Structures are given as C-alpha cells and as structure tokens.
Amino acid sequence: MKTIKTTNITLANGSAAILSTSEIHPGEYETMLASPDFGTEYKVMRAWSEESALDDHKWLKKQYHVAPLSGKYLQLSKDLAEAARKAEVIATILEDSGTCNFDSCTLYLKGWNQSKVEQAARAAGVGCFVWNLWGSKSFVFPLRIAAQGDPNTVAAEAMRDCLTGKGYSAGMYYQMD
16 A cells, blocks of 8 residues: 555544545555544545545545634634533433423624634534524524423523623523424
C-alpha cells in the first residue's frame, strides 16, 4: 500500500479525524475518513485512478471538515455545554409528567454567523435551529434529554437562567406537542 495524501481534519462535532488517500493495489485507490487511530472508519470511497482518488479526497474534505471553533463561538460552545449539563441534572430529579413539549432555551445573537452557531451547538451536544419571531432572529437550543413533559420545561428554563447569568440575551421557546 502506498499513501498518496493524508489530511488532518476537524469534524462538525469538534472531534479530530484523518482523511487518507492510498493506492491499495496497482490501479486501485481508497480514500478513507477515519478516527485518528483508524479504529473507526466513517466513510470509504474507492477509485481506479489517482486523479479520481484525489478528487474524492477533496470532496470528502469539503463535506466533512469544519474549521475549529475559536473566539466567541468557542466560548458559546463551552457555555452551551455547561448550561446543558446543569439543566440535565435538574431534569433527572423530576418525575416526567405534564404535557409533552418541545420547550427550549433561545439566544438572541445579533450579527452572529448561523453556521458557526450551529457548529458550536453540535460541539456542545445540543440541537439548534433558527426561530424568526416578529422580524427578529433567535437561535433555539433543544436539549437532548430523556424527558418530554415538565422536566423538559424546567431543564430548558434552567439552561436559559444559566446563559442569562453568563451575559447572553436568553429567552424561551414554548411549544406543546
């Protein structure tokens, strides 16, 4: 096997990965996206020319690589992760009763890049979508917890309170199922 090209990339969830293109047999090429130790293969593509294999390498990098978070987006990711952890603890001590809902914390982040905010949310382990309300855009951050009623609401409100305490313009998105 002959290595043609190797690139270290960062996935959307913030984890590191290796993108490697190799000639595995004469005239047979493989481009693989894998964990750094190659213990997990995320995507494998086969080609029968070096040019096609390098095109696969370029395509996979474009599809999967994201620049690592920095500045306010890195801080947002850390703050979302901390707020989510605190909210999840609160949710686990409550009985799951009440109306099933999609209640979530919102943040008004005027002028922030939507794809970077979504990347920060993925890295923090929370969901993210945009909510346009009365001409104002807010980001909604659903928690991924094992509750659907009152604990979900209480957890979302705890997340809002935590983020408000960190200086964000936080609010709530309330929606019954």
